[in-house]
Amino acid sequence: MKYLLLLLVCLLPTLSYAGQATDMAADPVLEKRMIGLAENLRCLVCQNESLASSHADLAEDLRREVREQMKKGMNDQEIIDYLVSRYGDFVLYDPPVKRYTLVLWFGPFVLLLLGGGVLIYQLRKRKSQIVETKLSDADAQRAEALLNESPELQNKPKAPQA
Amino acid sequence: MMRFILPFVVFMIMAAFMYVGLGLDPREVPSPLVGKAAPAFTLPQLHEPAKQFSTQDMKGKVWLFNVWASWCTACKDEHPVLMGLSRQNIVPIYGMDYKDKREDGEAVLRESGNPYTLVVSDTEGRVGIDYGVYGVPETYVIDKQGVIQYKQIGPVTPKNLSEKILPLVKELQAK
Numbered sequence: 576m577k578y579l580l581l582l583l584v585c586l587l588p589t590l591s592y593a594g595q596a597t598d599m600a601a602d603p604v605l606e607k608r609m610i611g612l613a614e615n616l617r618c619l620v621c622q623n624e625s626l627a628s629s630h631a632d633l634a635e636d637l638r639r640e641v642r643e644q645m646k647k648g649m650n651d652q653e654i655i656d657y658l659v660s661r662y663g664d665f666v667l668y669d670p671p672v673k674r675y676t677l678v679l680w681f682g683p684f685v686l687l688l689l690g691g692g693v694l695i696y697q698l699r700k701r702k703s704q705i706v707e708t709k710l711s712d713a714d715a716q717r718a719e720a721l722l723n724e725s726p727e728l729q730n731k732p733k734a735p736q737a
Numbered sequence: 738m739m740r741f742i743l744p745f746v747v748f749m750i751m752a753a754f755m756y757v758g759l760g761l762d763p764r765e766v767p768s769p770l771v772g773k774a775a776p777a778f779t780l781p782q783l784h785e786p787a788k789q790f791s792t793q794d795m796k797g798k799v800w801l802f803n804v805w806a807s808w809c810t811a812c813k814d815e816h817p818v819l820m821g822l823s824r825q826n827i828v829p830i831y832g833m834d835y836k837d838k839r840e841d842g843e844a845v846l847r848e849s850g851n852p853y854t855l856v857v858s859d860t861e862g863r864v865g866i867d868y869g870v871y872g873v874p875e876t877y878v879i880d881k882q883g884v885i886q887y888k889q890i891g892p893v894t895p896k897n898l899s900e901k902i903l904p905l906v907k908e909l910q911a912k
Binding site for chain 2: 622633636637659660662665
């Protein structure tokens with residue numbers, strides 16, 4: 576009895592999926608094409624979801640609409656135009672280059688150039704601040720002595736003293 | 738000194754952008770339909786489903802087209818404003834009960850009053866799609882030539898009514 580109950584509980588998630596199947600059943604090829612298109616379209620109700628993944632009522636209606644237009648033989652561009660004429664460029668995840676999307680498209684590059692310019696300017700300025708100083712003879716000798724005293728030599732076990 | 742001024746200026750510019758951003762409503766999607774002809778439709782009336790209403794009937798009139806539903810909570814806030822407007826008899830309000838059961842829509846109007854000259858029902862939500870409806874309530878101001886002149890996304894409030902909608906309606910009526 577206990578195991579039967581457990582089995583039933585395990586089956587619960589499969590039940591909850593049953594609802595989605597009705598949508599997809601009719602024509603898997605068309606459904607795939609619809610989802611492919613809808614993934615690049617934004618749902619207007621839950622704005623950070625695509626039309627393909629949203630469960631909002633409107634998204635379902637729009638998916639139905641897209642499906643029907645595909646059945647009518649409209650191509651993807653015609654369907655996109657249909658949606659844009661109603662909801663504006665907002666539905667596109669890939670907005671067209673227009674006067675008011677210039678900042679969106681090219682702003683990052685302007686910032687990159689600006690940043691690069693500042694970086695180059697700063698590096699040049701720093702380079703000019705470096706003053707070459709001549710090593711004095713005494714310092715040169717000390718450095719020479721330090722370099723000759725190789726660390727390997729120092730770390731070697733000392734030869735047993737006679 | 739420059740070390741402090743420059744970051745401060747950059748910060749102020751960013752802060753200004755963000756401050757403006759705070760006041761923007763991301764839910765307000767500018768409608769491409771403003772300035773275009775209102776999509777034509779013929780739909781059954783809510784109260785008398787046997788009768789049809791067509792946008793053709795509205796030629797020559799300035800009218801408000803209000804999309805609402807019984808399941809929409811913001812519509813309940815908007816309702817008294819529309820009631821007040823209808824009492825003033827300035828402009829006819831035509832309602833569209835959007836994706837709703839006929840009985841539910843009728844019940845709402847019976848219980849809290851009917852501000853509409855006429856209500857049509859769009860049970861399937863197809864006309865809603867034609868009008869680019871994405872969140873009810875939405876209200877369109879349509880002129881004598883049948884062109885959409887303004888779209889109010891979200892409820893009509895006393896503020897946007899007196900500042901935007903009514904002045905526009907009067908201007909359009911005078912034309």
